[in-house]
Amino acid sequence: MSGLAQLQDSMLRLIKARPIDTRDSYLDLVRGSGELVAIREIAIWWRTYHLERTCVHTARLMKRLGLFGQAVAEFYASTAASPFAEEAARQFVEAMSGRPDPLVASMAQFEAALLKVRAGSAARYGIEWDRNPNDVFRALEQGGELPASEGMPCYFVEVAANIPGMVCCTYFA
């Protein structure tokens, strides 16, 4: 590996807060610098800014739950996120779709479906919720308390271009 390749690979690792095993006085200088910390924070700030605007619902819910900042930081560090905001949003909601919190997972799956349909997908997407999604959105809009889980999936939300309004919700318990 050339000097330039080695340096750039190490810089990527440092900026993404990943471990590097190279001992090098310049890399040690960067690793201990306040500028590196600032660069990481600025990069995450930009990601946060764009995600708040491109995956609005998931961002709003996760902020409400106090999970958003940490999730964005982990996403930035671990994912080869696209420089294109729309694609990065799709990557983010796909990543959040697998979260253990069922509310966050449902919201992220719902938003992933919305982004795909708005981008031209002709598919029909179905998402299970363990609480009434209308109440979730109302709480987020109006600042009220989020509804509690009903213990099991009992609402089914479908998203498709050929549904009037693009979204419909069915109670099936």
Next chain:
Amino acid sequence: MASASAMEQRRVMTAAHAKPALATTYEGGDVPLLERLLERARYIEITPDTIACRAGDGCEFRPEALAELESIGARARLLVHGVGLSIGSYAGYSEAYLRLVDELFSRFDIAWHSEHLAYTTVGGENLGTMLAIPRTGEALDMICRRVGAIQKRYPAPFLLENVVHLLPDAPGEYSDAQFLNRIASRTGCGLILDVYNMECDALNFGFDVDAFLSELNLENVRELRLAGGTSYAGLQLDVHSRVTAASTIALAAKVMERASQVEAVTYEYLKEAVPSLGRDAICGELARLSAELHL
């Protein structure tokens, strides 16, 4: 040595040169602002990355953005200024970005195009920031090869811009000015001198602007860039969210006294900053720069 086509590009720019003209950025999606910019600016600068979206393995322009550019017609000339080429990435620059530039050249009369002397990706992974490349012989050879390939690909001149140094400099063999001088002399490419970036470097790392300007061959400078930014954690950032500081305009005027080939002075602002800056302030800034720098 510069190639024949590069030298021809340089001659074309020099022949066309009269006095510097005003340029400004436009990132699409705000036709009322564009119409007001066109009342003042002779050049409109577009960044392909910001008016494109991902499509399959590549990217493509938003149709509405192309329509806006078409609407400019003869009212201004277009400049293309990239962010996504990543000319300094060891693993290779972005062919997807160049395909966007191909399309722009096929559709529009582009006066010149440019990119930052930096890298934004490593092994295809986006850094989320832009880093200066080390000023080594290896990097110099790589950059010159790539500039040569780009010059062969497009009929218009290609310029490289000095970037803000956000981290301590990596060990190198050349000073900032020597590195830029060698790239320009070997390839014939022009330079963009970002005046605000120089100020950031001076504030952040004690960069000696006077020494840099004394060593830099200012005859290679074709464009100056001005902006106003913000600071974070003690770092002055190249986040173009403000009007230009008086010190930046004064430094630009000082450079213009000595850089006889400058053809455009570009006021930069981020699309994200338009709501806080306001269209009136942006247009007022164009009027101010025009008056104070005699554009």
